Amino acid sequence: GNSVTQMEGPVTLSEEAFLTINCTYTATGYPSLFWYVQYPGEGLQLLLKATKADDKGSNKGFEATYRKETTSFHLEKGSVQVSDSAVYFCALSGLYNFNKFYFGSGTKLNVKP
């Protein structure tokens, strides 16, 4: 079956530190992979996505590369800001699954000034 595993949080970093949030997946076929972010009191916002192996998604300084050989989609950012504090969710959706997403448990990021 399909599932997503992401690192436990919370992750606490100082401003301008390097961020990595690990995400691995199990899926049949060739899923699309996503990172969503949830700010307090809000719904989820798409951060980036990749639809095939070796694709790199990027947005707002965040990047993630679809690694089929390691079934991973780790999120990275070179220099975090206080405004990046939020909960980050890794997710996958299978082909023709009509937006049936499988989400990881979420990783809370706290960035200190």
Next chain:
Amino acid sequence: KAGVTQTPRYLIKTRGQQVTLSCSPISGHRSVSWYQQTPGQGLQFLFEYFSETQRNKGNFPGRFSGRQFSNSRSEMNVSTLELGDSALYLCASSRIGDSSTDTQYFGPGTRLTVL
């Protein structure tokens, strides 16, 4: 362009009651999905509708149901509420429900508390 709207934002019910939640998708979006978010189980897919037809569903009991209207607005209903149904219910919409080409946009959610 207006985002996905959900009403009501907060709801308090007692065990055994039923509840109806509403979702208005972004204009032009025909696919609407529903998710349940709880601290213990995380985000779980409930069902997806397109053109008034349910195309996919998750592993929830029959007490959870939904429908979609001709204007793409969607409602979900939970009957015979249980304490464990307390959650944030998120609605998401996209153009046609193809995750490889569409972007799924989420609403702010309805916070349901069952007492």
